[in-house]
Amino acid sequence: MAAGVTKNSLVTFALGIFFGFGISYVFVNYISTPSHGPGPPDRRAIESNEVEVAKQPYDHPEVNLSDSPRKALEWTDLDDAHHKGQDKEAQELYDNVRVLCWVMTQPDNLDKKAKHVKATWAKRCNKILYMSSNAEPNFPVIGLGTGEGRDKLWAKTKAAYEYIYKNHIDDADWFMKADDDTFVVVENLRYMLKDYDPTEAVYFGRRFKPFVKQGYMSGGAGYVLSKEAVKKFVEGNCKARSIMEDVEMGRCMEQVGVRAEDSRDKLGRERFHPFVPEHHLIPGRVPKGNWYWKYQFYTAHDGPDCCSDYAISFHYVSPANMYVLEYMTYHLRPFGYNYTPPIDLNRPRTKIPPPQ
Numbered sequence: 001m002a003a004g005v006t007k008n009s010l011v012t013f014a015l016g017i018f019f020g021f022g023i024s025y026v027f028v029n030y031i032s033t034p035s036h037g038p039g040p041p042d043r044r045a046i047e048s049n050e051v052e053v054a055k056q057p058y059d060h061p062e063v064n065l066s067d068s069p070r071k072a073l074e075w076t077d078l079d080d081a082h083h084k085g086q087d088k089e090a091q092e093l094y095d096n097v098r099v100l101c102w103v104m105t106q107p108d109n110l111d112k113k114a115k116h117v118k119a120t121w122a123k124r125c126n127k128i129l130y131m132s133s134n135a136e137p138n139f140p141v142i143g144l145g146t147g148e149g150r151d152k153l154w155a156k157t158k159a160a161y162e163y164i165y166k167n168h169i170d171d172a173d174w175f176m177k178a179d180d181d182t183f184v185v186v187e188n189l190r191y192m193l194k195d196y197d198p199t200e201a202v203y204f205g206r207r208f209k210p211f212v213k214q215g216y217m218s219g220g221a222g223y224v225l226s227k228e229a230v231k232k233f234v235e236g237n238c239k240a241r242s243i244m245e246d247v248e249m250g251r252c253m254e255q256v257g258v259r260a261e262d263s264r265d266k267l268g269r270e271r272f273h274p275f276v277p278e279h280h281l282i283p284g285r286v287p288k289g290n291w292y293w294k295y296q297f298y299t300a301h302d303g304p305d306c307c308s309d310y311a312i313s314f315h316y317v318s319p320a321n322m323y324v325l326e327y328m329t330y331h332l333r334p335f336g337y338n339y340t341p342p343i344d345l346n347r348p349r350t351k352i353p354p355p356q
Contacts, residue, residue: 063181065112068319072119075331086339093190094126099224100172101125102160105132105180106148110139113180116319120326124186127171131160153219153245158238161225165234169227173198176224183317183325184222188310192263192271195346198227201258206272207297208246214260215297216250220315221272223249225258232256264298265345269308274315277325280306310345 101122105114114130122128133156135143144159146152157177164175174193178184196202203225205217217223223246225233238252253260263271274292279285283303286292293300300306317325 063113063316063318065319068112069116069323072115073323074119090187090190093187093194097174097190097193098126098172099174099176099186099189099193100127100129100164100168101176101178101184101186102129102131102164103178103180103182104153104156104160105130105141107132107134107136109180110136110141113319114139114141116322117178117180117182120322121184121186125176127168129160129164129168131156131163151243154240154243154248157245157249161230162234165230169230173227174224175227175230176222177219178222178313179220179315181317182220182222182313182315183322184313185311185329188271188308188312189224191310192312192346193224196226196261200226201228201232201256202226202261203229203253203258204261204263204272206270206274207260207263208250208295209297210295211244211247212250212254214250214254216247216253217260218272218274218315219246219249221274222313222315223272229253229258232258262298262347263312264347265308265310266347267308267345268298269305270298270300271308271310271312273307273311273313276314276316276321277307308345 103114103117103122110130110132118128118130130139130141131144132141133144133146133148133152135141142160142163144156144163146155146159160177161175174189176184176189192204203217203223205223206221207215208218209215233252233256236252236256238248238255240248241251242248250260265271273280275286280302281304286302314325
């Protein structure tokens with residue numbers, strides 16, 4: 001009898017160990033937050049409610065597509081009615097600060113992402129172009145004849161600006177590149193640019209500091225070139241030293257004499273953002289050991305002081321949240337408040353010579 005009890009106890013003990021290890025494995029690998037210390041680039045990332053925070057600077061976590069609307073959404077209270085009589089300054093800037101936006105996309109993303117960009121912020125650009133490797137019959141996309149993949153982003157970027165220079169250089173004064181998961185408040189972009197001359201060779205974005213003496217602009221947050229900068233970029237015909245599109249753009253800008261400008265507002269708050277609002281606004285969402293903090297050209301902050309009231313862009317925005325940001329930016333209002341623009345939040349211009 002004692003032997004039987006001992007045998008049953010051993011079986012029970014073994015099963016307990018087996019299930020215990022199984023549950024621990026599931027918890028560690030699928031539920032708990034992965035570590036985010038330094039290391040070589042890989043695809044690991046930390047999870048959040050909206051999208052993963054890239055563990056390494058050239059990871060590109062995919063946004064959540066599971067809750068994407070099947071069709072592009074449209075408000076019945078159109079923007080021109082919603083802001084009637086309150087958009088005089090925005091209309092003046094629309095006429096005087098002409099912005100061509102081009103969106104980096106790919107064939108697989110036209111229906112998943114690009115159509116939601118088209119339904120939201122893109123319509124506020126003076127001209128909008130969608131750039132992909134191939135043209136498609138059911139979407140207004142330009143085929144550049146390049147391949148797809150992260151190692152082709154620099155080639156696509158060069159080809160896109162060459163196409164713009166050849167076909168659309170006189171259609172705008174400023175030329176912004178954005179991804180198909182970037183949300184842009186175009187009116188705030190024009191507000192920042194209004195004090196600059198597009199015949200100066202300058203560019204703007206979220207400024208990072210490694211690799212390039214004058215820094216370079218984050219690709220995901222989007223960057224904007226003056227007309228003169230586009231001219232210098234295309235005619236300079238820079239050669240790539242790596243597959244990192246934004247770094248190569250920064251190197252090229254420095255090489256051809258285009259100056260990297262300070263895009264922050266007067267209070268030192270950033271306007272171009274490489275993550276979704278949540279990751280900048282909630283302290284600790286991007287851990288202090290993350291690459292992001294080491295790459296900042298200027299001192300960055302999380303929490304309420306992270307972001308300008310006139311923020312321009314956010315990255316890793318899912319299609320569903322394109323519409324959330326559209327609603328929060330252009331439709332939600334507290335009743336009883338008549339909006340009056342606050343003090344000028346643009347930084348004073350300082351004359352800085354172009355890079356040598």
